[in-house]
Amino acid sequence: MKCVGTLPLLMRYMGTLPQHESLLYQILIKKFCGGIKMKSNNYYEAAQDILKYIGGPDNITSAAHGATRLRLVLKDQKLVNKEELEKLDIVKGVFLNGGQFQIIIGQGTVNKVYAELTNIAGIKEMSTAEVKQEASKNLNAIQKLAKLLSDIFVPIIPAIVAAGLLMGLLGLAGKFGLEEYSGTWWWMMLDMFSSAAFNFLPILVAISAAKVFGCNTFLAATVAGIMIHPSLQNAWTQGTGYETIKVLGMIDMPLLGYQGTVLPILLVIFVMSYIEKGTRKIVPEILDILLTPLITVLLTGFLALAVIGPAANVIGAGISTFLTFAIDKLGIIAGLLFGGAYSSIVITGIHHSFHAVELNLLAETGVNTLLPIWAMANVAQGGACFAAFLLTKNKKMKAIALPSAISTLFGITEAAIFGVNLRYKTPFIGAAIGGAVGGAYVVAMKVGMTAVGVTGIPGIAITNSTSMFNYIIGMVIAIAVAFVATMMMGVKEEAA
Structure with a gap:
């Protein structure tokens, strides 16, 4: 099968994990595609074509590149001719993410x-960090909040996944009657x-x-250590x-720790950033190293335990209560709505902010009831993408669709969504239907998970032992309904 950019599309998932992107991409591209070769004079022509279809040099605010992608901040997105860009042989995919117009090349x-x-454009070379900073200026308030939460919570996901997987292993051990080894x-x-x-x-959140x-x-x-000090009752292990x-x-300050919580420390560090910066402005430079840390810890620590922490706990409990109520009382309807709408939210990038809500659910209830719904929406994209693979006569799209469909089984959905389903539109609608039905099923069966960030087949490992079978059935239902x-x-x- 001719390589037409499937792997670069799959690598979009790694956008939040740049440390993995280069190595993994290099291995896969050499193994399956034999590398990408061009004559040196063609790079100039390719750059000219790209400039022509993005509105010319005057439409570029800043530009950088990663391991596989051009990352551009444009003055006017309406000047981009996306259809003509995608027709270029060198271009393997284009999408807008976080205010950046990204072109996958390889x-x-x-x-x-x-x-x-x-x-050609006469612009200076910039780092990806500089381009990200420039791109953030083009985001609206909701997008900025989503980006902020994503930047905070995405880096700590590996630690939560590891903990969730270990909880899953212990749960499985208990299910198979191995509790007798609990003292080993x-x-x-x-x-x-x-x-x-x-x-x-x-x-972790504070850092x-x-x-x-x-x-x-x-x-x-x-400050985070103060909030989980041993002198305070451990809310994670000893109740409320x-x-x-x-x-x-x-x-009335509660002598209660904040183990396992998210919202309190998030608000506390936000306030601390202003206290530290404000203190540094008024303290003489010669005393800065002594007084700024002291004042920052004293003021922030007091506010954390006496004001912000208790208030944030109430807000967090309210959010969890609302979601739990919605899932418990609305049941199937909640599953239909959440499962059907999730992929549309993914397009905006706001879904990364859900990690904060899910972690709050884990802290308050000990179980993540949202992730199983998201998982159904994700695999449904694969079912719809596989249907598109069978239906389309376009050889380039066939080459993209099959591996993209398979990738959804491992939680990588961007290739299927942006590379196939959105282009044809009807597969995206089919996936929404499959996600809705699958979401309704896992809610009805009370499927829960013990971590965040892992869906598809790997998600089985963090599913409650009592929910595992129904999680698998839910995936089959979501895929089948989306396909049909x-x-x-x-x-x-x-x-397309």
Whole structure:
């Protein structure tokens, strides 16, 4: 099968994990595609064509490149001729993400095209970080909030996934009657390993949030440590019954820790960033190293325990109660709505902000009831994409559709959504129907998960032991319904 850019499309998923992108892409592209080769004079022509279809040099605000993609910030997105861009042999896919117009070209080629493009356009070369900063200026308030939450929570997902997988292993061991080994050294170690990320979750969030809010990460970690200090009751392991102490004669401060919580530490570090920056402005430079950390920790620590933490706990509990109520009372209807709408939310990129909500659910209820619904929506994209593979007569689209459909089984949906289903439109509608039906099923069966960020087949490992069978059935239903719905609607070749 001729390589026509399937792998670069699949690599879009790795956009939030740039450390993996280059190595994995290089291995796969060499194995399956034999590399991408061009004559040197063609790089100039390719750059000219790209410039022509993005509105010319004057439409570029900034430009950079990653391992596989050109990353452009454009003045006017309406000037882009996306259809003509996608027809270029060198272009393997285009999409808008986080205010950046990204053009997938490929490893070893993108840097040469970029060099020609910047030379022709007369613009300076920039880093991807600089382009991201420039792109953020074009986002609306909701997109900026979603990006902020994504920047904070995506980096800590590996730790949560590891903890969730270990919880899943312990759950499976219990299901198969191995509780008798709960006193052994290996069981005790697995139990500690599985709960560590949740017990110290405020510290993980604090470090990540400090980088985003621009404050000292070590001071942030210290404040998070105050919020989970052993002197406070451990809310993660000992429940929510707690004592209070009178502060300043008027504030009843709960002697309750914030283990496993997300919203309290997020708001605390946001406030801390202003306290630290404000203190640094008024403290003499010679005393900065002494007074700024002291004042920051004192003020933030007090506000965290006496004001922000308790208030944020109430808000977090309210969010969890609302979602739990919606799923419990609305049941199938909630599953239909959430499962059907999720893929449309993915297009906007706002779905990354859901990690905060899911972590809050885990902290409050001990189970993530949203992720199974998202998982159904994801695999439904694969069912619809496979139907498109069978229906289309376009050889290039066939080459993209089959591996893209398979990738959804492992939680990678962007290739199917942006590369196939949205182009034909009807497969995307079919996937929404499949996601809705699958979502309704997992809600009806009360399927729950123990972590965030993992869907498809890998998601089985973080599914509650009592829910595992129904999770698999739900995936089969979502895929089948999406496939049948798309086959019934068909695809129009001109739509792609």
